[in-house]
Amino acid sequence: QFQKPEDAVKYRQAAFTVMAAHFGRIGAMVQGKAPFDAKVAQDNAALVATLSKLPWAGFTPDTEKVKSRTKPEAWMEMDKVRAGADKMMKAVADLDAAARTGNLDAIKKTFGDAAATCKACHDAYRE
Ligand code: ASC
Numbered sequence: 325q326f327q328k329p330e331d332a333v334k335y336r337q338a339a340f341t342v343m344a345a346h347f348g349r350i351g352a353m354v355q356g357k358a359p360f361d362a363k364v365a366q367d368n369a370a371l372v373a374t375l376s377k378l379p380w381a382g383f384t385p386d387t388e389k390v391k392s393r394t395k396p397e398a399w400m401e402m403d404k405v406r407a408g409a410d411k412m413m414k415a416v417a418d419l420d421a422a423a424r425t426g427n428l429d430a431i432k433k434t435f436g437d438a439a440a441t442c443k444a445c446h447d448a449y450r451e
Contacts, residue, residue, distance in 0.1 A: 333392050337392070343372055373419070380409050385399075393450050418434045
């Protein structure tokens with residue numbers, strides 16, 4: 325899939341960056357920094373749910389020695405990283421479902437749960 329390990333790293337970082345941009349648009353509404361617009365929430369949640377599937381293909385074993393913020397622990401505990409990724413994908417699927425209902429309270433709850441799954445992996449495996 326990738327010509328060089330560096331390409332895989334770039335790919336996964338780009339996927340996380342784009343995902344964060346769309347997650348952040350929902351976050352702004354959840355935090356009252358932007359007016360709530362159900363359509364915007366729905367569109368962004370759908371993108372986040374799709375984008376959440378992408379970064380993992382970039383964590384190939386040959387990228388372990390490429391400089392990035394991924395801690396050595398991630399490579400020693402890749403089964404746990406995968407489990408965390410599965411949790412995150414499930415949480416953003418739940419956010420997507422909530423956004424489809426247009427219910428702000430449900431969006432707030434599932435957004436918070438999803439953010440916690442992002443943070444768990446960052447705390448454990450990101451410099
Ligand atoms: C975001 C973002 C993250 C997560 C994390 C949640 O919007 O860019 O990495 O939420 O901050 O704690």
